[in-house]
Amino acid sequence: MEFKEYIEKFLNRFSNEIGIDLGTANTLVYVRNKGIVVNEPSVVAVNQKTGQVVAIGTAAKEMLGRTPQHITAIRPLVDGVISDFEVTEEMLAYLMKRAGEFLPKKLLGPRVVVGIPAGVTNVEARAVRDATRNAGARQVYIVEQPMAGAIGIRLPIHEPVGSMIVDIGGGTTDIAVISLGGIVRSKSLRVAGDKLNADIISYIRNEFKILIGETTAEQVKIAVGAVVPGNPIETTIRGRDLITGLPREVVITDSDIREAMGQSISVLIDATREVLETTPPEILADIMRRGMYLVGGGALIKGLDELLSHTFKLPVTVVDEPLTAIARGAGIILEDIDRYRSVLIHSEDDLSANQ
Ligand SMILES: Nc1ncnc2c1ncn2[C@@H]1O[C@H](COP(=O)(O)OP(=O)(O)OP(=O)(O)O)[C@@H](O)[C@H]1O
Ligand SMILES: [Mg+2]
Known part of the structure; x- marks a missing residue:
């Protein structure tokens, strides 16, 4: 050896x-x-x-x-x-x-x-x-x-103190509680950026009878997606009219996208709640004090930090450069x-x- x-x-x-x-x-x-x-x-x-x-x-x-x-x-x-x-x-x-x-x-x-x-x-x-x-x-x-991710943002992973990290990527959201160099609790769900794009495609198909592609859906999500209401934002998108088969333009607002993403965002919140509910009390106390860290491209969804912070009554940090x-x-x-x-x-x- x-x-x-x-x-x-x-x-x-x-x-x-x-x-x-x-x-x-x-x-x-x-x-x-x-x-x-x-x-x-x-x-x-x-x-x-x-x-x-x-x-x-x-x-x-x-x-x-x-x-x-x-x-x-x-x-x-x-x-x-x-x-x-x-x-x-x-x-x-x-x-x-x-x-x-x-x-x-x-x-x-x-x-x-x-x-x-x-x-x-x-x-x-x-x-x-x-x-x-x-x-x-x-x-x-x-x-x-x-x-x-926890190491990348320099959380004290080796110490006897609990940290919580939520990585919202394209394919998966990973929710994890880390202490003493190990993952104490975690949950991985296949609801992340791609699912939000799919939600937007089906919402626009159902509500506006227009078919859009994945790239357009992603652009709309980034431009006007916000999970809590703020200043109204809108954008014009082009797609194919499902009835005539011809191109058509429609104006989409942040409230449309909020509705489109609503279901998936609740799934994400529920999964976070499940992880918190099964976290040992001492570690939970650390997390309530130190908060939750968001990484991955989905961390940039407007208002998500506010929504999580409001729901769980703890500080939520969107890290610098979450995608890296x-x-x-x-x-x-x-x-x-x-x-x-x-x-x-x-x-x-x-x-x-x-x-
Ligand atoms: N500003 C933004 N607002 C909302 N979503 C965003 C923003 N920027 C990027 N995204 C989304 O983040 C996702 C990509 O994030 P990331 O690169 O972290 O995923 P990944 O690591 O490749 O995926 P996974 O970890 O699931 O394998 C895409 O779905 C993209 O649409
Ligand atoms: Mg990732």
């Missing part, structure tokens, strides 16, 4: 270290001394005739809903987990190669810290590890995303893997223990 560790340490000299937030909506790559060097939408455009990858990241996202028949823009992760293994692998290989341009040349593949949603199955976690390995990593360390918190956490971990070893899930045994 000791000999194995010695060999490991020796080999590490020939590897770079990189941190990856492999998200449903965005994938970010962190490298030592440089910070986040790659930040791209998790989208890959594939030519169905040849099977070849046509574009990855921003270029592929621009094609979503606009591709000719033989090209499809794929989001290889759905609900926080890999749905298309080969495409995920290609995307990772490409993004790792891009990050490699910021690193010294090394003989061996990099050691990679990668985040997975809390509470995913053994099989799902293994898929992330295998895809990262196949994309060229020599060694893969897996960390649960809420833990990476997980990747920054992966970066902090890779810079001191020994210190964070206890929060990593890196062996077969750990993966099955997580089941």
